[in-house]
Amino acid sequence: MPHPQTWMRVTPQGLYCVPGDFFIDPARAVPRAIVTHGHADHARPDHDHVLASDATLAIMRTRMGEGRAGRTQQVAPMGEVIHHNGVDIRLVPAGHVLGSCQVVLDWQGSRIVISGDYKRRPDPTCLPFEPVTCDVFVTEATFGLPVFRHPDPADEIARLLHSLRLFPDRAHLIGAYALGKAQRLIALLRQAGWDRPIFLHGALLALCGLYEGFGVKLGPLEPVPLPQKRGAGGLLAGEVVLAPPGAEATAWVRRLADPVICAASGWMRVRQRAKARGVELPLILSDHADWDELLATTAEVQAPEIWVTHGRDDALVHALALRGIKGRALYLLGRGEEDEEPAAEPVAEASA
Template identity: 60%
Template sequence: MTRPEELLRPTPAGLYCPPGDFYVDPVRPVDRAVITHGHSDHARSGHGAVLATPQTLAIMAERYGPEFAGRVQAAAYGETTQIGGATVRLVPAGHVLGSAQVVVERGGLTMVVSGDYKRRRDPTCPPFEPVPCHVFITEATFGLPVFVHPPDEEEIGRLIHSLTQFPDRAHLVAAYALGKAQRVICLLREAGWSRTIHVHGALERLNRLYQREGVDLGSLAPATGLAAGALGGEVVIAPPSAIQDRWARRFADPVAAFASGWMGVRARARQRGVELPLVISDHADWPELIRTFEELGPEEIWITHGREEGLLRWAELSGVKARALRLVGYDEEDEQAPDSTIPA
């Protein structure tokens, strides 16, 4: 059987597959890339060729322009593609729209590159699909036992309770432009919030893309051209940088909220000036990470980025071989610059 290091190996540019001569989520331009999802720390422009799901390719074109790569190839979930001497298949990762795990196979060896993933339900994308494998390559953004995220419904319930408690105050919810903003909107809709939700201009193009892909966001309106003190009792969704900007001062005594897994860390919420922290993450928390490893039963676990020390210790105690790749260039939770460059 092929040895793992012969099929995938870490390099300064990212995970490289010698038999297929391609990289997974490379952090610099390469001749051929397989992209797990559209967040800009994983999906960069300038590659010679890109293979990804149709939705990820659409997101990259929206963010970087139609000429973001020399050529592109769309692969539907479950579709098998032969790249050189390796077989590649994309399966859902449950992270954001179009997100995929990359299943790479050769010579009886199966390796799964998870990209970023979560295990809980998300109304905006298909759920994580477990793929039994010899080597599972995981993120560890929330890879410590202290990170146990509450149910999404509870956090959205806290937002709606605050809207009821403070009907004269606008509620500004900070949410990353790709994935988190649309998920928060859908969770609000599922909780019965049918009123128009106002959005910052940086979110409008990706909201339209989600709607074109069949994700129903309900009634939305731009949060622009409004009189001072507007939108008391209403929800405004904006990128994180906007809620601390002069832009936020136009609204009625705004309640600053932030939807992020990091809002479970009180010091981070205080540092951001967040009045209503909402612990809603697009990454697996500690119980979800451990559940995934136990479900897949890999012979080895490779950790790409995040808090690897907790997972390395768990693997040692569980008798599972594990290694930290310490790949650089991946953010903790999509705090990328491109969202802030779109005019409000």
Template identity: 65%
Template structure:
């Protein structure tokens, strides 16, 4: 057996996910387990029902917001950089730049360091801590946008498109489909950075996590419900306003009741024109919370790992590109991880 083949032999792929054998715990397991370390709060990585969960305090709070007060037996909050030892395995968290509380899991055992990235992005984002590359022996990376076609444009240009559309159609409501965790809050931050200081109107499904972000010190400006009520407006009165809603709602009669809506969608997948067309999206906004192709390759250079494991997404293309760089690489083919819809 070669030296490369022996790297991180103490980590195994199981039906439940990535098992750290000597530690007796999993990283982002897709099934309920006794002990888990969680990278971030998206539902495909943070499942309910685990016994003990170690994660950042923000990720634990997100899980409680989404699943109720008891989504796991007990929570172990970890600050970024704080080290714990689980059955001889050192564990610490480094920022991933994906969403509030997101972290890479750094594992150290018998002189080897393995970094499990979880989901990550390299773009600036005022709503979460920026990604930091951690040198390691094995880098376990996502590859959601792991194809050369995926090169995300500058966020400022996408916001300029939104503001230009508002100037062209000042009486129409602009409704933007956006995921509830991370994307919605980042989109709000980008809209504010573009100079828009009016209230933004939210579908009810987006409000709890926006309130959680605000409780963690992320300023999102004035947010109001997009339905009639104590503070909201009837949908018929939202002419000229910007409304944010889950992707499922913009294809639903909920959005059709808005006044002459311009239907937009904020997602890295809007680079694929056919996806926008199939979703009835009039204004596609290419805004992603994942690294694009160039950023994935840059990250491989930054961490300097001689071996890379690709966990989900477009695995084969990134494996091929890593090998061309002289890196040992393989696809883990873990199931159950997708961009949250």
């Protein structure tokens, strides 16, 4: 049985499967790519051929425009094996966002699972992570420090609802990524009984529509209205408003009634991160595995060797070594853009 290292290489573009002649989540345009999910640091435009789940391909078309989401696109039905140059390719759910997959590759009796980004908590907006035993498990380590233990999402939603009761005359503006976080937040609010319309920044509308098209029920959603006149405020007191992170730093926000600035992110676990962004109500809600889940997952897949793509590989590799598992940091380029807390970049006014 060939060691996975002999047939899976780390290149400047990303992970490259030698016998299959394709890349997984390449950072630049390549002839053949498998894409695990639609976040921008995994799904890049202008590949010649893209293999991905139908939802991921739809997300790529929405975000990049029809012409740029791969010259040819091939849908890989979840769980079905595709034979290519002697490599068996199978996509299984990763539980990260709608359409997110792990890539299971078998070649000459050796198996690598590339998990992309993943989480283990239940998420009503996507299929749950499915552990697959393997020889090498390729994992992220976005929250690969033992200080990151995500609380129960229901408790975080309860904190938000409590704040809505305490400050009925203020809008609650939640910064959340357009793909995945926003829809999960909406779904969690619906589970908690919030049935009022939820108001969306223009940058979130298209992907919420796409989720609904894939059968994810989000309840009543409305675009944030324009201010009555330029510079006027006072809108949406007592309502939940979702916008991309950073919108709170732009003039767009001035239309809202004295907004409570909230942010939904795993990074909100660390106070300095929340403070630096001027967040008044941090909600610890992540679409990534936390520390305990990273360790539990690496144990569950029974791989003797774990490769770490991005995040805090130093801590995770150390912790794996304590458990007698070989860890290896891959130092992939260009990862973590979507998951790292961005500088408060202004959101284009036009998208409002």
